[in-house]
Amino acid sequence: MNNIAAILKKQLKDTWGNKTVLIQFIMFPVLTLIMNNAIKIDGMPENFFVNLFAVMYMGMAPLTSMAAVIAEEKEKNTLRVLMMSNVKPHQYLLGIGSYIWAACMMGTVVICMAGSYKPQERLYFIMIMAIGILASVLIGAAIGIWSKTQIMASSVAVPVMMIFSFMPMLSMFNTTIGKIAKFIYSEQISIMLDRISTVHLEIENIGIMVVNMLFFAALFIVAYRKYGLE
Numbered sequence: 175m176n177n178i179a180a181i182l183k184k185q186l187k188d189t190w191g192n193k194t195v196l197i198q199f200i201m202f203p204v205l206t207l208i209m210n211n212a213i214k215i216d217g218m219p220e221n222f223f224v225n226l227f228a229v230m231y232m233g234m235a236p237l238t239s240m241a242a243v244i245a246e247e248k249e250k251n252t253l254r255v256l257m258m259s260n261v262k263p264h265q266y267l268l269g270i271g272s273y274i275w276a277a278c279m280m281g282t283v284v285i286c287m288a289g290s291y292k293p294q295e296r297l298y299f300i301m302i303m304a305i306g307i308l309a310s311v312l313i314g315a316a317i318g319i320w321s322k323t324q325i326m327a328s329s330v331a332v333p334v335m336m337i338f339s340f341m342p343m344l345s346m347f348n349t350t351i352g353k354i355a356k357f358i359y360s361e362q363i364s365i366m367l368d369r370i371s372t373v374h375l376e377i378e379n380i381g382i383m384v385v386n387m388l389f390f391a392a393l394f395i396v397a398y399r400k401y402g403l404e
Contacts, residue, residue, distance in 0.1 A: 244315065282300060306360065
């Protein structure tokens with residue numbers, strides 16, 4: 175626990191010096207506040223911008239941040255120093271993953287407060303987003319471990335992030351894309367947020383989320399076993 179706490183403190187300090195990671199945490203919460211309060215269109219669904227930006231935030235911030243942090247520390251040999259300082263790989267990954275997840279959850283709370291939800295709906299909103307952010311963290315960790323440099327991590331993370339972030343939005347305007355998007359976790363998160371007032375979950379929603387989580391966990395395990403944190 176001491177090692178994990180030290181990793182958390184280290185990453186908190188590093189974030190303030192890494193504007194690329196820092197902006198990931200604050201961009202969409204700020205955009206949500208601005209767009210939700212500045213734009214009012216007749217016939218626009220309630221909490222439209224809140225749900226839209228929440229899904230984009232979930233698919234982008236934890237994924238790119240996790241990949242960037244791990245790849246950068248591998249490239250700079252910071253990880254090698256940590257391993258020599260008796261920090262175990264699982265302690266490092268748990269510390270970084272917990273930090274990214276918690277930071278994104280803080281942004282989630284801001285986005286949630288921008289919406290007009292009842293107290294119970296806010297709780298459901300945060301719980302749904304917590305699951306989605308965890309999935310994105312797993313993907314980002316797999317990409318970061320697989321990548322030798324931060325540039326390599328970015329070249330992989332950006333297209334992956336765009337698929338998970340923008341597919342739910344595109345599915346609203348194109349039925350063909352919608353048929354494909356329903357098999358990815360971000361679209362399922364979007365569907366659940368849209369139904370938050372009724373908390374109506376179907377077996378399909380749960381099944382697709384479970385399959386996605388298992389698949390991402392498998393990718394992470396394969397990447398870790400093949401490349402480790404060297």
